[in-house]
Amino acid sequence: MMSTSRKRTLDDDLYDESPKHLRGGGGGGYGDDGDDLFNDDDLFEDNLVDHDGPPEPADDVEEDIAFGDITDAHRSRWTRPAVPSSVWKTSENDLNLQWLDIDMIGGSPLAANPNKNKKVLGASSGTVPIIRLYGVNETGNSVAVFIHGFTAYGYFALPRGYEVDGSDGNLGKIRSILEENLRAKLGSQFDKGDNTSNGETPMACLGVTCLSNKQSIMGYDPSHTKFLKVYVAMPGMIPKLKTIMEEGITLPGITNANGQEVRESMIFQPYECNVPYVMRYMIDRDVTGASWLSLPKGTYHLRKNESEKGTHCQIEADICFNEIIPRKPEGEWAKVAPLRILSFDIECQGRKGYFPEAEHDPVIQIANSLSVYGESKGPIVQNVFTLGGCLPIVGAQVISSNTEEDMLLKWRTFLHASDADIFTGYNVQNFDIPYLLDRAAALWKKKDSKLRIFTQWGRVKNCQTRKRETMFQSSAYGRRTNTETTIEGRVIFDMLPYMQRNHKLSSYSLNSVCAEFLSQQKEDVHHSIISDLQNGSDADRHRLAVYCLKDAILPQRLMDKLSVLINYVEMARVTGVPVSFLISRGQQIKVFSMILRKCRDVNLLVPTLKKSGSGGDEGYEGATVLDPIKSYYEIPIATLDFASLYPSIMQAYNLCYSTMLSPQEAAKTDPSMFKRSENGHNFVHSNVKKGILPIILEELLAARKRAKKDMKNAPTEFEKAVQNGRQLALKVSANSVYGFTGAGVGQLPCVPIASSVTSYGRFLLEKTKSYVEEHYTQAHGYEHNAQVVYGDTDSVMVKFGTKTVADTFPLAIEAAKKCSDLFPNPIELEFEKVYYPYLLMNKKRYAGLMWTQIEKYDYMDTKGLETVRRDNCALVREVIQTSLDKIIIERNVPGAIEYVKSQIADLLQNKMDISRLVITKSLNKGAEYALGLGGKAEDYKVKQAHVELAARMRKRDPGSAPQMGDRVPYVIITAAKGAANFEKAEDPIYVLENNIPIDSKWYLTNQLSNPLTRIFEPIIDNVEKSLLQGDHTRKIFIPTPTAKKGSLMMFAHKKATCMGCKASIGVDEGNLCKYCLPKEAEIYLGKLAVLKEAELRYAHLWSEAQRIHGTLHTDIMCTGDGCACQFYRRKKVQADIRLAQEQVDRFGR
């Protein structure tokens, strides 16, 4: 209990370094374009002022409550394998584990080193930081390692030319001055918790050393070469110390260049003070993320008694920090431990018209799927916890409860027993987890105090799960609020943000994502139905449970299918950061980690720069784009690519912090030692001083080459996936180095480097273009004059004039080689593919059939086209896709034109399937105001079509109207001239039922016109005239709307007409006029054909929908957003068939 009890006393005291801070970060969020902030300074400062979370509960909480219906059979399937007895023989066996999560707490120092031959390291009194590391051993047991004795420190540079007296006496003086200052800064906070048993006054500043073998990374001839390394008691003190040193302080024993002692206050530049404590440890001990660690026999102590243990892990070890052996992820240690992954999903019973709120709406089901990594047989446990009875589900455990409290507690019991390493799910991070926490808090407040323990999900005993809101802003993703949750020892890996970050899709609903990657559909149960099902019978709840279970299983399948876990593990190993950093932070931390590691090897130090308030990035010129020669090329166009252009530029020209020369220095330096970059910055040659960044890149790219080779030779599919994950991780990491130097608000921005990189890029591109165009000419004996038709960042498209792919390949290969020879190593121009044919529409907008071998094309490659954008209707996507297919693959331009014309004609004649015209947008924040649900007027300034429609639908029928968070489908209908767009939006179902005319002109001009023009512009002249106007647009059809209240049709009087010629006839004259009567059979046949077609369509669509949803005996409830079951067509055919039947029935029998 030592560490936990200690921790509890510290909880009131502000030195507690709760793990939350580790992950939280200031604005750490998603963003790979480098504009995210991760304010480690803020992070540390936070610690000293931010008192977090609810207080720990008292000790009297019983651990697991026994539940009658959770049987031993259940438990035996849930729990981890038993710990082999060999583990307990600590003096005979090494303990190996793959670690996943890391955090830090404050605690008391070890009484004795578990390694009996050595003494205790670090501070011996006061509160010391203890690192907790969580992982899994080879046999699948969970392990927690408490690492002791690692002391936090920071570097502070002496200004250039100054020296410090490095004698022990002087350093002792410095220490006590710093101690004094620190205490003053910390104020009463420090003393408060100072009640340690031995009565000693703990120190804040533990020691100072003086270093002269280190250099600053900044500049070829760095200004800082002398450093003070200051150790402090707790990591949280470093930012304070940094402030003290930056503000200026008078220290003894400092002499200036002339050897005179300096008496006045001086500023010491802080170095590496922004490195999070655990990362500091990892870097110093060469521990990389998710790697294997060995605790050698005899060096560690296992906590055997339950009372001793601070966590729920099966094995708990204490060790001194320097005893652990980190394993390089190679050979045997490249494996992945049998990690346990829990995927879950909850259902709540929302009230009609509101998004579920934890305050009011109960959680009714929790479905779980637990699997073990590397076990191919699928999940080891699937179960559902339900509120209220539920019929059994074949192949899954169903555990029912009568009260919500019971259900939640049972689920927690499961959580503990299953002891998962990774939590996953779909949008669990922002919905399921916070909802459960909030719900428990709400219930707890009301009555049930037992629920206080519900939120203990982590591995640390008696520790609540905490969450906090973070705001994240990025130019790429816009503003979003995220909830970050800390569950000690477990990693939350939400699949939704992963998909959003890594795959460009038109919809990110679980349904459509699974359709895309797993070719699997799930039934979309609308949340209004969920409530009804819950209130129904056991069979209804069974149905809901099956649905819920599927929601839990699918994210896991997705994870497996996309090798997500292995990719992240590899990324963590390559970049050296914990896996959780990869999930919750941007790209910068990875590069930062790599730079720090590399610098440590070569005795360089990284300065902690002050944040330049407004970002301070004077923009620099980015990549260049050669002007495209827009056309439809029916001959092969070869694409020459620079392989990893930016990384190789940095290598080739030795661009780095440590190789940069200021203009003044350059003037004094031998010109043969450096090279002036294209935009006027100077970097020394690599033979003078090799830069850190080039070294990092070199290693990354070399490792990638090895990984690619290993991938080819991999004996198993599994191994292949591992190596592929590795090479991808390496590639991404190499590319992010450039971004790191260019990020305005980064850790170590350096515009000269970034701008030099892009200027070299431009230079290389231009040079390639001019070389190819000069060399491949008829004058040089080639058949045609080559022409560069387009170039972008790192690729040029060359028209060699050859007519076939086979002729183009040799030329392109030769050109690539010759150009590569012009450029310094390792810049290499590669020939990868030929586009044939190639439709070049504009900058960054093209399509072509890609050939990487002569025999057969690979696929159609498109860039920058509307095919995936979701805010267009399906018609646009289909028309664009089909036209491109016809143009590019079939090479049938007339066919494409005909197709487009026929589609436009269909649109104007109202023959278009309404589902292709539906546009969907979701009701997001701000819409509450318009819907009358509260909210603020300023959140809803511009009237949006879908929000206005939702408000109108609410007036019509509050029950079925879309609710907050729903996606609202709409179509644009005809309305009074000059009506705004938002007035013309209408519910597709309503349109179908009332036969309301669609505004086909709007679709033509606002949806189809632009993309079509773009595609056809390079092919035909005057697209506007020939495609969008013309004969095929003359014939239009506008249906007569069904009479409805308030519409003009109310005043129309309906008269009986002849079914043949529409002449009006008397009411009692039957259905045909006297002229049409002889043609009765013919007219009947016509009407019959319509009915027959509609009947067939009905039969086809509905039976197909049954097949898709895998049910014959229950009605399909799917409302079809993103589902293949053709909701609108099914609705439409029901209306069609009714009309057709009425028509036929008028003829009698």
Add this chain to the structure above:
Amino acid sequence: MPTDQSITRAYAPYTPSWQRFHEFAAPLASSSGAGSAAMASAASQLNPYARQYSHVYSARLAALRERCLANAKQSARDEGIISGEDDDECAAERIIEVKEGVWSILVGTIVKETDPTRRPPVQSKYNDATDAQSFLFPSSDGENNGSQMKQIESLRSYLFDSEKGDVIHLEDESGRVELAPEDETLDAMSVDVDGSTFKKSNALDPNNLATGVVAAVVGKVCATKGIMKVHSIHFAGVPLSDATSQDAMLIEEEEEEEPVLLLVSGLGCGSDSSTDGETGASLALRREMLLEYLTDPSLSNGASVCRVIIAGGGVSPSNQSAGDIGRPGGPNKENSKKNYNNVAKSKSSKPSDAANHMAFSLRELDLYISELLSSGIPVDYIPGWHDPTNANWPQRPLHSCLLPLSCTFVDLFSRCTNPYEGTLGVARSRNGAKNAESSMKVLGSDGLSVADLRRFLSKSDSTKDNDAEKNDGDDAIVSSCMDALHQTLKYGHMAPTGPDSLPTFPSSESDPFVLSSRPDVYFVGNCDRFETRLVNVNGEEIDESGDDKVGTCMTRLVCVPSFALTGEVVLVKLKSLECEVVSFNDANL
């Protein structure tokens, strides 16, 4: 035609009962005309097409459940798997209530789930009727150039293949359970020569199953994967009809002329071409010969025909050449369907040749039927797939305006639904003088249900059907029409593949196609060749030459060949249920 008025035509009193189908074919709700908004919304409430198909399956399961269960219990008791007392216990009320690891009987609807990637995708084009067509009849790709091989190939790819990941489920309202053979020796079993016949026919053989069939399954659910290991499968079968007809089957030898039912399908009126590819006989000429056969007593025994049933295909399918029609085989039939639909499609926009063709064909058909009628023979017309009526089963009778001449014979001509059902009374004299009457139930359809079912039943090699040898090669993988027809009798359902692949009306209260009593004559039209089979109460085939048929209650199964294809009609003697084929072509005359 010179008709001798003095001939006496055989007579059988007729009671139609096909009207029960008509309720489904032309639902009452739709008879309300386009009215005010209020009316329209009321109509939409009643619109049967606002329903989904799930009700069809529910009604079907409800109707067949007990029969399947009884058969399964009987068999399980016979095998000693369950004892008499606990059989109620092992029969789970709902699928999800099944207990793991013990013998249990489950009743549900079979779902044959094929891999979605091998399923043709839903076309996104609206207003194109061919998409539904191409899915329903996948063999019809490539209009006229689709070679036989290609069609067979596409059929083969559609067939169930567990190696490609296809699975069979059993479903009821509560959910699904996957079915798997009891052990891995399924293949070995079919190789077994003796003693295995019983087992084989009952084990989980995908070739005996189609989506929509209701079955009882005996087996055990294995706990870990939740899969039902199937020991045997039992279908509903057909219950005995009322007792009267039973002893009536004890027929004494009588020399009195027996009334005969004439079954014909595929008259093919309006076919442009004059000659048939195979025989050289003109189709029109053949029709004349048939007419003569029926009306001229001097020529043959045509006077014994008491009723003619035309089972679909009265008009030729659009402007297809006769050569195409003449091609044998089921797939060909489907091939022509698509063309019809093209007609339908083009008609809806503008009257075309196809429309004219249809009008012409109908006139010819009308004329022909009226000639038949004028000789005093009652005619029942069952519309078929190509005929101008609606698509969903049950199909409506042809509209009166399409056959104006025939419709004047109010007493003799009946326009029926597809499927058809009626009862013919047969006068019998027993013990010399006493006259008694017994009724023969006649049930049949144009054949689409069986054609559709055939696509899911592949022929297993060891069937006792001798025709397999005749027909090796091309369509050997598809089970014969007769096998499929016989199978529907075992299923206790006329059209089990509807609504899954056969277009069907979404009925809700009851499933009209459930066989609730045993028909005496059960036929389908538009087959590629004539086949017949006599079946006893247990649904097993009877050797016609043997004597054992006496005293049993039998059903005569008939596959009526397409007249346009073969020139053949089928005669069924109503007392003895003897069946013969009459061929009309040059060789006969």
